[in-house]
Amino acid sequence: MKLTNKSNLPEVIERAVANDPYESNSDISTTRLIAPPRIRVLEKEYADQVEEDVSDLIFSLLGSSVHSVIERAVTDDDIAEQRLYVDVNGWKLSGQFDLLTGAGDLIDFKVTSAWSALEALEKGKDEWERQLNVLDYLIRHNDTELRNPKGKELQVKSMAIMAILRDWSKMKAMTSNNYPKKQVVMIPIRRWSEEEQDSYVVARIQAHQEAEKKGSEVCSAKERWAKPNTYAVMKDGRKSALRVLQSKEQVKQYLEDNKLIQGKGITVVFRKGEDVRCQHYCKVNSFCDYFTDKSVAF
Secondary structure, eight states: OEEEEEEEEEEHHHHHHHHHOOOOOOOHHHHHHHOOOOOOOHHHHHTTTEEEGGGGGGGHHHHHHHHHHHHHOOOTOOOEEEEEEETTTEEEEEEEEEEEEOOEEEEEEEOOOOHHHHHHHHOOOOHHHHHHHHHHHHHHHTTTTOBBBTBBBBBEEEEEEEEETOOOOHHHHHHSSSSEEEEEEEEOOOOOOHHHHHHHHHHHHHHHHHHHHHOOOOOOOOOOOEOEEEEEEEEEEOOOOOEESHHHHHHHHHHTTTTTTTTTTTTEEEOOOHHIIIIIITTOOOOOHHHHHHHHHO
8 A cells, every 4th residue: 555645744643654563464354354345355456556645544543542542551350452363264364352351341442423423322333333243253262262361261241332532522512412422432332143243254254255256246335335316305594404305206295295386485406326435435446447437427
């Protein structure tokens, strides 16, 4: 990967990002396992051409600093920042958990947005659930070796994300009913059964192996974070939409049901959908035929 510094940030920050000590020493890491196979294959194929700017990695750098602080506070009852390995279908899978307490609480620390934390609290967050369950899988398959400094064997009993909200606003907390009240939020994560964990890990390993052998399929709509085209029914003098609907037929029915007439105080605004991940968060979108073909088409 080529590291750029388009914002001309101080060299000390550039060096800190460039000297990231992360090394999985495995065929696939937990983070890569839960990611779409196409992204991983393209990142591997175009590793010497992919660019990432220092400014886009600042929050990752802050996350690393949080982990360093946690390591300083761990007692002999706990285990922190330990990387584990398991052989699955001929590949070595690795993963590093943040903290496993003596009581069996598996906790992952994330520097994230208030919106992400709120979404996770209200709807759950698949990515976080998968990550912690894969880490639990790794812990289960290393249970004969996973002991705290006191020699006690530790097993996972509960899982949670400790979300540190980088953009938390005290004013929003005071004026909103559902906005996080504090800058740190504990988010419980559902622990799968052992069968669910085993099936998921094996299936994902196979999916990534197939992608390397035969080429990767296009990421699913869910993996692309796809937002469909919508139609917003707007009322003159009102900022928010009366309704946001998926089709012209739904708009027509809504207008009829509510005795509204387009052009008489009512406007229907077309909102074009997009693949959010592809457009804004994928480092290899310029090497992806799905994205480039779609970009040309529009």
